Amino acid sequence: MALWIEKQSHRLDESTRLICSYHRLSTRFELQLQQDESACICQAQEVQLEIEKMQPIQWYKRHLFYLPRHIKLSHADRQYQLRILPFPFFWRARLRCAETGNIVIEECLVGRKRRSVMRMIYSSIINLLRIMLQVIT
Structure with a gap:
């Protein structure tokens, strides 16, 4: 099943990673948040404790x-807007901060968008060749 799943990770902020995944057959889109490893120092015992990756x-x-x-x-008292255009020949998934209007992640699944653009170019070339062949004959 992992063959049909596309994944990519991005930095949402300095301590959070955003993991995007898309299952091509079922069209399931998932976003997961993962906190990075960080260290805490316990002042009373003077021992450094590490928090495991969540x-x-x-x-x-x-x-x-x-x-x-x-x-x-x-997430973390910030509002975000996720806009997804999941058409078979054109893909776009963008995450924007709602408060500032800044784009946090330009494209959540870059590989998916690249494949969509390549399919669109390929289909355009094939259709152009078909039209040219019909005109010639």
Whole structure:
């Protein structure tokens, strides 16, 4: 099943990683948040304790069914807007901070978008060749 899942991770802020995944057959899109490792110092015992890397927390999970989505999410007292265009020949998933309007992540799944653009170019070239062949004959 992992063959059909595309994953990519991004930095959401200085201590949080955003893991994006997309299952091509079921069109399931997931966002998970994972806190980075950090160290805490216990002053009373003068011993350094390390917090283990936390398991990813499910932030968003939904089947897209090739329909565009505009989702509002929040994390660490900040509001975010996720916009997804999951069309088969054109893919776009962008995360924007709702308060400032700045784009936090330009493209959540870069490989998915690249493949969509390549498919669109390939299909355009094939259709252009078909039209040229019909004109010639």
